[in-house]
Amino acid sequence: MTNVDFSVNGKPVSVAIDNEDTPLLDVLRNELGLMGTRFGCGLEQCGCCMVLIDGAPEKCCAKPVSSIAGKNVTTIEGLGTQDAPHPLQQAFIDEQAGQCGYCLSGILISAKALLAANPSPTRAEIALALDGNICRCGSHNRILRAVEKAAAVMRGA
Amino acid sequence: MNAPSLPGPLNDNPRLDLWVSFPAPGKVVVNTGRVELGQGVLTAMAQIAADELDVAITRVTVRSGVTDGMPNEGYTAGSQSIQFGGLAMGQACADVRALFIARAAKVLACATDELSVRDGAFYRNGAATGQDYWTLAPAIDLAVNASGLARRKASADLRFVGQSSARSDLPGKIFGDDVFIHDMKLAGMKHARVVRQPNKGASIGTIDEASIRRAAKGAIEFVRSGDFLAIVGDSETAVELAGAASVNHVTWTNIETPTPLQQEANWLLQRPVIDRLLGPPEPSDAQGKQRFEATYSRGYLAHASISPSCGLAQYKDGHLTVWTHCQGVFPLRSALARTLKLDPKAITVHHVQGSGCYGHNGADDAAADAAVIAMQLPGTPIRIRWRREEEFIYEPKSPAMLVKVRALIDSAGKPADWTAEIWSGNHNGRPGGGNALLAGYALPDQEPLPQANEVPEAAGGGATRNADPLYDIASKRIIHHMVTETPVRVSALRGLGAMPNVFALECAIDELAERAAIDPVAYRLSITTDMRARAVIEKVAAMANWQTKVPGGNGAGRGIAFARYKNRAAYSAVVVDLEVDEEIRLRHIWCATDGGLIVNPDGAINQLEGGVIQSASWVLKEQVRLDGGTASIDWDTYPVLKFSEVPPIDIALINPTSSDMPLGVGEATAGPTAAAIGNAVSHALGIRLRDLPLTRERIMAALLQE
Ligand code: FES
Numbered sequence: 051m052t053n054v055d056f057s058v059n060g061k062p063v064s065v066a067i068d069n070e071d072t073p074l075l076d077v078l079r080n081e082l083g084l085m086g087t088r089f090g091c092g093l094e095q096c097g098c099c100m101v102l103i104d105g106a107p108e109k110c111c112a113k114p115v116s117s118i119a120g121k122n123v124t125t126i127e128g129l130g131t132q133d134a135p136h137p138l139q140q141a142f143i144d145e146q147a148g149q150c151g152y153c154l155s156g157i158l159i160s161a162k163a164l165l166a167a168n169p170s171p172t173r174a175e176i177a178l179a180l181d182g183n184i185c186r187c188g189s190h191n192r193i194l195r196a197v198e199k200a201a202a203v204m205r206g207a
Numbered sequence: 208m209n210a211p212s213l214p215g216p217l218n219d220n221p222r223l224d225l226w227v228s229f230p231a232p233g234k235v236v237v238n239t240g241r242v243e244l245g246q247g248v249l250t251a252m253a254q255i256a257a258d259e260l261d262v263a264i265t266r267v268t269v270r271s272g273v274t275d276g277m278p279n280e281g282y283t284a285g286s287q288s289i290q291f292g293g294l295a296m297g298q299a300c301a302d303v304r305a306l307f308i309a310r311a312a313k314v315l316a317c318a319t320d321e322l323s324v325r326d327g328a329f330y331r332n333g334a335a336t337g338q339d340y341w342t343l344a345p346a347i348d349l350a351v352n353a354s355g356l357a358r359r360k361a362s363a364d365l366r367f368v369g370q371s372s373a374r375s376d377l378p379g380k381i382f383g384d385d386v387f388i389h390d391m392k393l394a395g396m397k398h399a400r401v402v403r404q405p406n407k408g409a410s411i412g413t414i415d416e417a418s419i420r421r422a423a424k425g426a427i428e429f430v431r432s433g434d435f436l437a438i439v440g441d442s443e444t445a446v447e448l449a450g451a452a453s454v455n456h457v458t459w460t461n462i463e464t465p466t467p468l469q470q471e472a473n474w475l476l477q478r479p480v481i482d483r484l485l486g487p488p489e490p491s492d493a494q495g496k497q498r499f500e501a502t503y504s505r506g507y508l509a510h511a512s513i514s515p516s517c518g519l520a521q522y523k524d525g526h527l528t529v530w531t532h533c534q535g536v537f538p539l540r541s542a543l544a545r546t547l548k549l550d551p552k553a554i555t556v557h558h559v560q561g562s563g564c565y566g567h568n569g570a571d572d573a574a575a576d577a578a579v580i581a582m583q584l585p586g587t588p589i590r591i592r593w594r595r596e597e598e599f600i601y602e603p604k605s606p607a608m609l610v611k612v613r614a615l616i617d618s619a620g621k622p623a624d625w626t627a628e629i630w631s632g633n634h635n636g637r638p639g640g641g642n643a644l645l646a647g648y649a650l651p652d653q654e655p656l657p658q659a660n661e662v663p664e665a666a667g668g669g670a671t672r673n674a675d676p677l678y679d680i681a682s683k684r685i686i687h688h689m690v691t692e693t694p695v696r697v698s699a700l701r702g703l704g705a706m707p708n709v710f711a712l713e714c715a716i717d718e719l720a721e722r723a724a725i726d727p728v729a730y731r732l733s734i735t736t737d738m739r740a741r742a743v744i745e746k747v748a749a750m751a752n753w754q755t756k757v758p759g760g761n762g763a764g765r766g767i768a769f770a771r772y773k774n775r776a777a778y779s780a781v782v783v784d785l786e787v788d789e790e791i792r793l794r795h796i797w798c799a800t801d802g803g804l805i806v807n808p809d810g811a812i813n814q815l816e817g818g819v820i821q822s823a824s825w826v827l828k829e830q831v832r833l834d835g836g837t838a839s840i841d842w843d844t845y846p847v848l849k850f851s852e853v854p855p856i857d858i859a860l861i862n863p864t865s866s867d868m869p870l871g872v873g874e875a876t877a878g879p880t881a882a883a884i885g886n887a888v889s890h891a892l893g894i895r896l897r898d899l900p901l902t903r904e905r906i907m908a909a910l911l912q913e
């Protein structure tokens with residue numbers, strides 16, 4: 051058993067693990083009960099498991115939890131709540147951006163990272179930033195519209 | 208007086224208490240046999256119920272997908288939820304409202320036509336009566352059969368139907384709530400992975416347990432029944448590692464090794480088939496007309512749901528409870544009963560949302576896996592989640608299809624006789640149809656299963672779906688060769704045969720238009736008298752500014768295609784603009800759809816758009832590869848359309864508030880999109896590509912041949 055200390059959505063956590071290679075995703079879902087970050091492939095291919103690690107968007111399904119000791123992780127649960135939605139979440143609701151919605155947690159995280167780096171992205175830039183996220187239902191254009199809308203709101207436009 | 212016939216699902220489940228209840232003051236619960244697949248069906252059902260009962264939509268809770276106390280509507284599939292399930296829901300609610308009105312009239316000693324309902328409260332000639340559904344409910348027995356006599360609301364009186372209601376299921380998905388089956392946790396639950404039998408008939412040789420345990424880096428146990436082998440443990444991480452490692456540490460005998468040749472549709476031509484002729488025999492001579500013949504094909508497709516399948520089960524005190532994201536809880540219950548030799552009454556199946564399935568993916572099989580393991584470990588709740596590779600390899604695939612179109616062309620260049628000759632595996636591999644659950648192939652003492660039947664024509668057909676052109680052609684037929692053995696397990700994917708058939712038929716129509724030197728839009732209109740078909744074709748042509756089409760052969764292409772899904776659901780026409788050099792870049796897609804009365808316009812547009820994008824992905828990228836086994840095992844070996852590859856899409860609904868019956872829209876765009884892309888590519892290159900997918904390799908090969 052080793053302990054790994056890091057922080058999730060601003061709160062310090064300490065997890066005891068047998069296997070240091072345990073993916074961060076498994077720790078979030080199965081140890082910390084944060085189910086918003088989804089499993090899609092475990093191969094860093096689909097983006098369902100996207101989280102922010104010290105602000106940078108990262109797939110966490112194959113990332114050993116030991117490698118994030120001392121770092122700050124932000125998950126979808128850290129974005130906003132139904133009562134106080136993040137502008138991205140509000141825009142996704144306004145645009146009804148999603149069908150099955152399984153891809154959305156990862157997409158919202160990728161979009162948050164994009165808007166932090168580039169507050170006024172073009173549609174092409176948004177699409178490129180989301181190319182690491184797969185949406186199988188074909189909700190792409192609604193998602194792009196929602197991100198554009200959130201960007202405008204966040205710029206105060 | 209003869210009782211009116213009830214809409215199908217209501218006829219099968221006529222008792223009103225299966226559909227509607229008033230459990231607490233101010234609350235209405237309606238039950239639907241349809242399940243939420245991300246298509247927004249629960250929201251649409253709430254809209255329908257709120258209108259027919261005259262209650263605010265916020266009072267309505269929609270329950271769905273449990274095998275106890277709910278209507279059995281079979282599968283949520285085939286774009287039938289609103290067209291049939293919605294009809295049943297509407298009639299059930301109208302009948303319930305009528306029972307309450309009759310009761311209120313008795314209580315108030317007045318005539319029923321003096322009464323009206325506003326948000327659940329009863330008014331007499333506009334004055335409040337103090338009565339509402341909830342005061343009257345205790346005196347009304349809803350354990351009676353629907354009469355079907357109550358009149359449905361006129362379209363002018365609909366308040367919720369026809370509005371773009373926000374989907375009730377979406378916020379939970381946007382805030383990362385525990386909404387998916389994957390997020391369920393049961394007390395004392397163990398995780399499991401299956402060591403998959405590579406194919407039907409394969410047997411376990413040796414099991415190197417020590418190596419698998421080492422790979423797990425945590426405690427695991429093995430559960431075995433015949434050739435069904437599973438790994439179970441408290442830690443999901445450990446069972447996942449063990450599951451992945453087991454592929455190399457368990458040997459099998461009787462392994463099939465499919466070759467790349469078998470992945471192609473033309474491999475079907477030499478296989479054993481069951482033949483059918485639908486329509487008159489094909490004329491042997493050309494009757495002085497010109498002959499046209501062309502062959503179109505498509506390979507095997509994966510559903511490729513974004514999440515691998517998941518299932519939970521617990522066997523306790525002689526009762527099996529199963530949680531699944533499959534499309535039909537009742538058919539799954541029957542299949543489980545057969546496979547596990549249990550009485551169906553000893554099984555409860557609950558639907559919990561999963562990721563989009565688009566048909567029969569691994570969901571039923573994962574539920575069966577969990578159930579088999581749970582039966583071996585009584586009392587312990589079992590959760591299984593397939594590995595990514597497992598989903599790609601073992602989910603049932605959409606069959607490869609090869610379609611030969613033969614036509615006789617009259618002197619005006621119009622088709623006078625039409626033959627669609629189809630080779631395809633079966634599109635109906637669903638467990639409810641008598642087919643095996645995957646675990647069933649590995650378990651001992653299973654009953655042999657009968658040859659699976661294709662979806663009957665009365666249900667829209669499977670391989671033959673949409674093979675019959677809606678155009679005015681004097682003589683038409685379908686020759687169907689059902690291929691009985693396929694190199695991979697096959698079943699239902701969104702639209703079944705509609706996509707390859709519409710691709711073949713609508714590309715052929717373009718080829719005929721070209722031979723006749725008539726514009727493709729004008730050509731289609733010249734052979735179509737169906738007014739609704741003409742309207743969607745004309746509309747989409749106007750949306751795309753069709754006449755601005757540039758001359759072909761320059762790398763920029765524009766194509767159109769049309770179909771009425773199943774020849775009886777929604778009408779859709781699609782125009783695609785694209786560019787091709789070595790690869791295809793989609794530039795813009797327009798779509799016009801007539802789906803009759805639309806319950807939730809934004810929801811319908813979302814579905815139509817999703818269908819367009821998924822079809823574009825199929826056409827540009829997707830084919831399951833075989834090489835010693837299924838070689839499409841992840842998103843690198845089975846790529847799908849990416850964000851940066853999706854073009855702007857404009858969708859128009861024709862007469863969405865019309866009084867025409869709602870027509871299923873969910874699968875309406877796949878065929879027209881595929882064919883419009885095919886026609887646009889041919890326009891861009893001046894060469895016809897007839898085999899899907901239209902990959903870079905195929906385009907390069909075609910260009911080289913020129
Ligand atoms: S689950 Fe991590 S990228 Fe797919």
Ligand code: FES
Pocket residue numbers: 148149150151152153154184185186187188189245513562563
């Ligand atoms: S909404 Fe289903 S995968 Fe994106």
